[in-house]
Amino acid sequence: MERGNRIIYNQDGKIILQTGETTGDVSGHDTITELHYLDVEYGSIDYNKQHIESINPITKELVLKDIPVILTDEQKRLKALEEELSMLKEENKNRDSEIVNTAFEVVNMKLNNNI
Template sequence: MNRGNRIIYDQTGKVWIQTGEAAGDILEHDTITELNYIDIEFGSIDYGKQYIESINPITKEPVLKNIEVILTDEQKRLKALEEELSMLKEENKNRDSEIVNTAFEVVNMKLNNNI
């Protein structure tokens, strides 16, 4: 099937969107009976994490979907190593304070005994 270019334009004739031509196993254009718009406040959506899937025609609010993050094997390994490092730091938190206390005692003993 061949599909022609659909052009969306405003009341002055200014072109806003063109779909472009398409050929192959594609769907025909839907019939448009009404066009509306909404303005989204700048910065209100993190487009790096979400996208606008559609607009709820009743509430006039955007329907947001999260962008699925697919990690590479390298990113998965890095995440696992970061988690392991975090666990090791937590496990050794008490041990670090013991080492510092022991070192402090050694220094005090040396100072008190003029060593």
């Protein structure tokens, strides 16, 4: 099927949107009986994580859909390594403070004994 370009324009003739021409497995344009608009505040949606699926015509609210995060094998391995490192840091937190305390004691002893 071939579908022509649909142009949406404002009251002054300024073009707001063009669909462009297309061919192949596409459906025709929907019949428009009313046009509405909704202004979305800048920065209110993280378009890397979500996209606008539609607008609820009754409530005039956005219907957002999460974009699935598909990790590469490298990203999965990196995430596993980061989690392992975090666990090791947590396990060794007490040990690190013991090392610092011991080092502090050694320095104090040297200072107090003029070594």
